[in-house]
Amino acid sequence: MKILVAIKQVPERDAQIGITASGRWIDESDLNYTINEPDAYALEEALQLKEKSGGEVVVMCAGPERVGSTLREALAKGADRAIHIEANDLGERDTLGVAQVLAEIAKDEAPDLILTGLQSDDLGLGQTGVVLAELLGIPHATLIMHVEKTVTGLRVKRELEDGWFQHVEMPLPALLTIQSGGNKLRYATLMGIKKAKTKETKTLQAAAAVSPSIALERVYLPEKQKETEMLTGTPAEVAAKLVEKLKFEVRVL
Amino acid sequence: MRAALKEALSRGWVRMVALVCAATVGARIAGAVLSSEIHFSATLAEPGKFSRLEVALLLIGAGISIALFFRRFGPILCIIFRSKKDKDFSLHPIGRRMWDFFWEVLCQGKVIRQRPLPGLAHAFVFWGFLAFALVSLNHLANPFGLAFLRPASYVGNFYFLFAAIWALLVAVSITALFVRRFLARPIWLGEKLSYESGVIAFLIFLLMVSYLGAFFVGDGGAAVKALWWMHTLTLLVFLPLIPHTKHLHLVLSPLTVFLKRDGFSKIPPLSSDEDFGLIAGKDVTQLISLQVYSCVECGRCTEHCPASNTGKVLNPKEIVLGVQSYLNQSGPASDAPLLTEALVESRDNPPARYMSMEAAFECTTCGSCEYQCPVGIQHLPIIIGLRRGATNTGAWEDTHGTKLFLALEKQGNALGLSAMERDKFIQKQGFPIFDGTQEYCLWLGCMGGYDPKGREIVADFARVMRYLGTSFGVLKKEKCTGDPARRLGNDLAFQTMAESGLKSFEATKVQKIVSICPHCVRTISNDWREYGIAPEIEHHSEFMARHKDRLPQQNSGESIVYHDPCYLGRYRDVYEEPREIVARAGELVEAPRSHERSFCCGAGGGLAFLGEETGERVSHVRAAELVATGAKIVSTACPFCNTMFRDALSSMGDAPPQLLDIAQLTARALPTMQKTGER
């Protein structure tokens, strides 16, 4: 089975965020980048499927030169080939635009299965996979915890709200967006990194962007910082305050 | 020991054997004395002429003996030479090698110091053998008329008497050692009785007795000839036994001690792009081969191993012997994996999975095994080598291990916490950021930067530094030194951390570093050398000891038991400095096992980050030992020891002793000072 994994390189989760003067995006100069975590789970799922039933795992990533390191990491973890779609203007494109870039490659590679993470750690729109499937005209399923190959195609376990799950049968080719935590991630090994040096990485140019349908106007810090709000008063008063918070701030009631 | 002796003597058959042995020896001596030919003379009797037949028999016998010797020794030498070369080996510094050889081999320093009585007995046997060298040569030269030591001559007579005293000492010592092994049965020698040891002991005894006997008979008679043949036959039987048994150490161990890797717990760099550690026979190097064949099965390594002492599978002796039997079976070019889940047969202990991955990952890298070994075996590069083979290839799939490596990959610290947590701590404490103007860089480390208790230690040490007026700053960004990755065998993670750390020191122009954590100190000063030279770093005990006269002398009279951290004591030889600090704070109390015998807290080797232990918890065993001293305070010098004992002490009774790092002991007596940013 040929599996194509679409991964994204995002700023590290613990990075200190600063906003550019124009207020349109964050200051990228001091940032460290890493693989988007749900994509890491998608890659892990792909590698496990390969280990179980053979095949090839190809990773693709769109972005500037720096995404090369994330592709190398993916190769080190066990992917067979990497495709770097060079594009320095991903921020100008909307989800549809990004998915179109990925769709070009996917059409060429014609994989049996495309896996990608549920959403990205930076923008968190959570749509690229679904849009990509729609552009390619293949069936998709989201929030997948487990993938099993069957005679007719796939049987996947989909997560629903409130602790419910559902199995879905699908034909191939198909696209799945993978939920974090379904598998145990593997760590990059020395052996993996050494092997990665011999694996192929193709670099392609992304087609020019079309005008986006939505635009990110500006970014700013949310008004409420994470300050510990200490609640005081008698136990009954504190309890009442907590219920208030649980209802309207935390929203679990 | 007494209990074991009683236990042994309670066994009927043991008593029988002991009686028979005693009776035989007694009868022989009695017989010899009663026989008219026996009377003690102060000169050694010479055997007189040897017939051609005798010479021929001697030559044939010697031939057979030597052939049998090489039949086994040859292949062993072959295995050692055919093993992979040690790429980083160098004979320099030759001075240290010569000193180690002199002290450990010739003076039997370690042998005696770490196990005094049996050690002394062994030393006598060894020195006796050395003393006997000329005697034996002379003995064998006799039949050819080439004897060069004449009992009549001054030199000869002196020498023979000198050797006779040694023979007595050896005979007594070997008997004592025999009694120890077969009657007292110390557990570290193994659960099974070693008959081969008994045979060798008997042969040595025979050698001495047959030598001494010649003082009681006359020249040229049948008696002296009989004694001569007894001695010779014993020698000829003894020789081939050497390579077939652990007595191969007679030949190898002086070499092993001399050729030891330069440095304690010295982990060799990987030799090539295809080298991932000790995976199969072909990864075993010449030094390791030489070392495992030198094992004398004394069990000193196991005796001091925290894992072996708390019911775990790991047994350092069995790892060494396991590699040895692997080499015997599969050879040094084999692809068969070294680590196996199969039950390993052992000469000394019941079969168990001694060479399993589980065993290899139970090691805290405390170093007691390597420290104790009298024949120069370096266990740590072997165990960590086995771990490397598993971790660098991804074969080790441990939930907690993976979590640790991912945390190092992503967050750059072993705890997987956001670097912002460290920033918040620095801000709250008002630590200045290192900018090249301060004298010291205060290295927080993962525990000092993120662990609440580690932070207390750092904060207190910072107070001490401020009190002493020493300028310091902390790095803006700090990643883990990579110590847990290094000890768990993940060279990729370790390299990443080390290179990043070296770069950051260079960029910030740090010249001197001080840290509260012995693991950080060791890793930065030693392990990072593989990738560059770090600025000089010292442990806070070394720093404080230099200024001890300016630190307040507290006359609390409180008893404080000091626990030597493995990475400060055995790894860095720093024992007295922390004690000097403790002495300024109260009355120093020693734990039963202290200094180089200090018993590990259980956190090292990356184990602080792994899951549940099997068997007893190492930290609890040590904590109980510390509490049993009756001291009011338990003092440590390592944030890992601190955290392990905190857990253990809290589960011991209602009023456990206080737990304080030496920095905290000192800071508590400092006048309270206002500093910027302090809450």
Added chain:
Amino acid sequence: MSGVLVVMEQRGGAWNRMSFEALAAGQQLAAKLGIECSAAVIGESVKTLVTELAGKKLAKVFAVQHGLLKDYTSDGYVVALESLLKQTGPVYVVLPHTYQVRDFAPALATRFRQSLISDVIAMHDGPVFVRQLLQGKLNADYKQADAGPCFVSVQAGTFRAEDVEEGAATVENFTPQLEASQIRSKPGELFREAAHTVDLSAASVIVSVGRGIGEQENIGIVEELAAALGAELAASRPICDNGWLPMERQVGSSGQTVAPKLYLAVGISGAIQHLVGMKGSKTVIAINKDEHAPIFEVADYGVVGDLFEVVPSLTKALLAAKG
């Protein structure tokens, strides 16, 4: 139509309550822009649900019905809604940000060459839609950049279902063209995992108890709190070590790592081994009698007090609120 269309969600004849939050959002957006607001319900037979909506202040309520829409499938919903949208031509399509919507709405938007503005936490004049970036570290303002229906999904709790305005709406039936061959996936039955092991990582609310509880008998008050919150019970290591709670409930470096929506730490000091297991929680509330307990460093809301008083009071207040 050129108004706002709100897509409601139902399963097996029961509403997903978030739909009404989306409805409130749709009504408010329509009011701000001075346009109409309508709603659509999809299923096999949704008469009762549609009737309920007919009592709200809406222009139209569309009952999108087809036999093949009985169970949710992405293909079914996308084809059905595409034809509805083509017919009704709304300028805004508002949906609740549910797992189901995440599954089909992006595909639907693609059919109109649009990108969905998902998980919106506020709507300002413009209209400007506010989203969160970088796991809540930043807010971002999004606007539509070209013509075509603008698709927006609304985060839970942003709008209040109570704010839906009452009124009267006309019901319109809409039967989309659907072939069985267009539905490519076969969904199975819904199921829950067998409760053999406690999977704390799946819990959205966790109440965790630490050494501050003192005795085993006292855990009961925390269990009651957990029950009142509908939360899973967890514990720090010492509690599990003592055997007061099973090991599988341990949160921490040697136990489970959790990232629930709410983590309520009761009597937990916040030792590093525990923190690493719950640092991913969205909101942390801590109750501890020691004001210097490290747990407060990671808490959003903190109560310095005696848990033996605060916890029962909280349980009482929760039960009262739930009515």
